[in-house]
Amino acid sequence: MKLIFGETSNKLGKAYKDIIGFLRFFRGNKRALFGLFLTLLFILMAVIGPYVVHLDLTTRYSERFQPPSIKHILGTDFVGRDIFAQIVHGARDVIAVAFLAALFAVAIGVVMGGFAGFVSGWVDMVLTRIIDVLLVIPSFPIMMVFAASFRVRDPISISFILAIWMWAGLARAIRAQILSLKEREFIEAAQLLGLGSRHIVLKELIPNLMSYIIVNFVRTARGALTASVGLMFLGIIPYSPTNWGVMMNLALFQTGSIYVPRGLFYTLSPMLCIILFQYGLLCVASALEEVFNPRLRAYE
Amino acid sequence: MAIPIITIKDLVVEYKVREGAIRVVDDVSLEVPKGRFTALIGESGCGKTTIVEAILNTLPPNGYIRKGEILFNGKNLLSLKEEEQRRFRWKKIATVFQAAQNSLNPIKVIGEQMVETILDHESVSKKEALKKSSNLLELVGLEPSRVVNSYPHEISGGMKQKVIIATSLLLDPEMLILDEPTTALDLITQFYLLETLGKLHKKLGITMMMVTHDVSNVARHADRVAIMYAGKIVEVGDIDEIFYNSHHPYTIGLLNSIPSIIGDLSKKKPIPGLPPSLLDPPSGCRFHPRCSYTEEVCKNIVPELKSIGNEHLTACLRWSDITTE
């Protein structure tokens, strides 16, 4: 009993140490800290924002294109609705799609790539061929086709559509990683010790891939964000009026808000949000890469 | 004793790392005699390569010289300006590196790389430069016609190493520094390479300094040896002195731990313990935790490298009690 307890506390201790080390790294890195702050800010906005900020979609034509004020922090749009409320409510869909799509894509990519790399033989050949074919099809147009075909209305199906065209690159990379890991001598030693595939996959391979997967998760989320907003922007998926991409579509193609100087806030607000959130994710991703790079950790 | 070509005085080199400063070379003084073949021997991480980098001013970005001076023919190298520094390199001292296998540009033919080395230092015509390159390739035993127009990947490792040696002689340098020149080479290639170097030393009278971890490699050609341990020079002397009349327990232990293809094996034994971390070196004599002669004083007093006659210097408080068998 004592020993079991000792072991768990060891594990807790290790986790604690890892987290502290992680935070210490962020503290010393201003850019990473800023990125983390931005990312958390937007996630917070997406999660609790809609409960705090009331969204009123009634048209008040007389109040159109008002400049920012206390009542309307970012002013009003072409039919007099509050822009800030739209941004806050739009954040949820945009961020949910980005993270779900990344989740799906990474899950499919890791399973497919891992399978191809670990099993090898004809399974590998077939999977690699599929991946190659997917990679030559231009992804954005095919996403447009998909989005237009399935009349998507909810974040989950959009994320799924994006994920279907985003996993291939990751799968190829994971396969390559596994193939190179398999060549490593500690895997050979584990095989000779007869520790079995379960041990090799769970205890030897996955821990060595984890950092790679996490970094790629953030990367894929960024790609999904760009792609999903792009689809909205082109007006292919008209699924929610407050989505940032739809706001941009309305501003640019539908209402001519960009031609009205007072409409600038409506045009720029969603774009600025996307840039800031993307920048936050970018900083977090590069910080993670540094944290996980064993060469940088060697001196610990 | 011969005139020194290089004199190192009280050299301290540090590396900045996360934990602070590591003193990789700690208060080292050394004379490299002109016209002779000196070997600097030490295990990995003892600071021997750092000394070479300090001489050539090629320390990595986090390394710096804290103190001391390095004289080349009496001239302080540390005060050279950048352009002087560049002109000095290869013209006065040429180097054959540890990882010489990769020290040729993979996308240029060998002749071009040799020629441009001459052209960047001397105002001669391309034709003359090429002629000189061919002559030197021949001198080290290569067929110039075969090598000059080859890319580095097209010739074998041993040939590449010979090309590097030929390249090192292009500007008739006064001195050649060889940093582990035979690492990763096969036994037979290694033998021929060392023979080539030994012949060049005899024929051209060029000063050689070979840095290595392997005592066996220098036994045939070197005539003077410096032994380094944990950032300090512990013993210097002519080769037979060091091998047969050493007065330092580390030297003796090191020689005893090298197996050989002939002779008695039963006396061979490893040095107990591990080399110390330079982040936190032992007090007093750095070898004391592994030394079988350790007394209380060894823990407190840092032994100085002092002459014990016969151009033999040793850094051991108890040197008079210690002899090779």
Added chain:
Amino acid sequence: MMTSITKRLLVSFVTIFLALSITFFLTRKMPGDIFYTMALDKMRTEGIPFDVAYERVMAIYGMASGEPLYKQYFAYLGNTIRGRLGTSIYYHISVNKIIAKAIPWTVFVCSISIFLGFIIGSALGTVIAWKRKTILDPLASAYASITDATPSYIIATILLVIFAVNLKWFPIKGAYSVDVTPGFNLPFIWNALYHATLPILAYTIPGIGGWILTMKASAISVLGEDYVSAAKARGLKERRIAISYVGRNAILAPFTSLAIVFGSMLGGATLIESVFAYPGMGFFFGKAIGLRDYPLMQGLFLLTIGGVILATLLADFLYAAIDPRVRKGG
């Protein structure tokens, strides 16, 4: 030598074939049939029953409605092999013609942007890697990460809002004005460049950032190579080391990805061309999908997929051509 090339070509053809098949079935599964709308129109204008109108519309476009999907598929394959891409449903002209008109614009804009971006970006990247401690490094890194964080279509929109709408320096849409005659004459080329400026900028601005990062990383890894420190030890002149040791080796990898970037650009131009209403392939791609114009869609897919594959092949041979290790090695 021959066998590996033929093998590569074979694999490429199989890949094109598979990719085309996938896109064929996907596009045919799209709901929102354009024929339905057209038939409704015909019914109203000609006063005929809907079924008859539908049949006639289908007949006009050579798509007998009764024909099963697989027959359409084989017909499509057959036509494609013969180079006939069909007739656009919306524009009523052959897809070949539309593509032939659209390609030059996309290639024009993309090639200028890629070369501008590559030359500026890789030069900056090398300089930053070579001279570590200058103000240029943080500036260029900040520039690169901000442009990386900004999706290209947002850059395009911002450029449009600032330079076309507000400052009115550049036109808002189109590839050339109506008052110039297309052809090889100076006013036309000048006009085309004038129209292309903003699209080119929209590609080049993030492109430079990307190449800076790629080239910087590549050059830093080359700087760590032994042959660079050996060159320094040989006392070679700084300029020589920077250009023919670091630069030439560092550019190998990025240079070959140039072709691949070009290939993928053909497929990714939709958003930017739509923002500027620039009549290139991406613009028509967006239109075709929005209007469910299958023949046009298929034609454009064929072209971009072919482009990507061709670019990849080109990249391999390019690599073999510029790197002696690949050229002569096994």
Added chain:
Amino acid sequence: MESLVKLRDVSVTFKMGGLRKRTHVHALSDLSLCLFEHEILAIVGESGCGKSTLGRVVLGLIRPTSGEVLYMDENIWKMKWKRSQRSHSTGQIVHQDSYAALNPMRTVYQTLSAPLIHYGVKRGKSKEEVCNLLKFVGVMPPGYFLNKYPHHLSGGQRQRIVFARSIIPKPKFIVADEPVSMIDASLRLSILDLMMKLNDEMSIAFLYITHDLATARYIARRGRIAVIYLGRIIEMGKLDDVFQRPLHPYFQALLTAAPIPDPRLARKKKVLPLKSMELPSAENLPSGCSFHPRCSYAEEICTTERPILKKESGDHWVACHKVGRIPSWNHI
């Protein structure tokens, strides 16, 4: 003596798929060898001679292109049960690079406890057992090292951990592929001593693969040596016999070229009986005796007929047409 592993006429050919041409590399050719229980057999050769491939064939990690690999007189490539079940009780491997041989993400305790538990140690006792094991291989004090990661350890310590891991299944033999070439000179002997201790106390046979004649002589002083040239054994026998009286010109050349840590001996005149320092490519082996293009004594027969490995005296085997007719090697 019982034979543990027997190779019969084993050949291994690798297909190398270049971008432009396909080549066949002959790593091993018709090689026969026997590893006996409890012995130390040193395999010596230059890089690229196939010695590492030999080690992997012996372990059953590479399937020979032709020939048989027998464990206790049973062909392993015809056995029914899975390799994982087969190998644990027989052979283990120790690599040259101890850093690559250990999972960088796992601590010393994790690395050692997993196989211990797999081989029947109770979870509760694993810590104690790991400590015992560390003590046995000379990593002291064990408690201090349990939670260290590989990058915290020195090369010698890591190599000891690798040996600790390899003895957990109580193997009959260990293939040690250049285990000390990355270890500091003053510590090399301690690792070799550890191997000899494992040989003595646990009766583990060793196949010691190296290019370093001196360490081979040190560890196999009571054992045997086999010299490999381009995938073939050219000389084999009791270590002392072979070192005292080398018969093959190639091995004579190797012995002459080997550096000696004794200046007076090292300075003696040395001439290698070689015509060329270049090793022929394993893709295109010379006809007849594959050493003939470099051999100073080669004659007509050497270029046409391949010499077979013949017993010269006692347990001393050589593959050379001119044995006895070339000068005997003079021990400096």
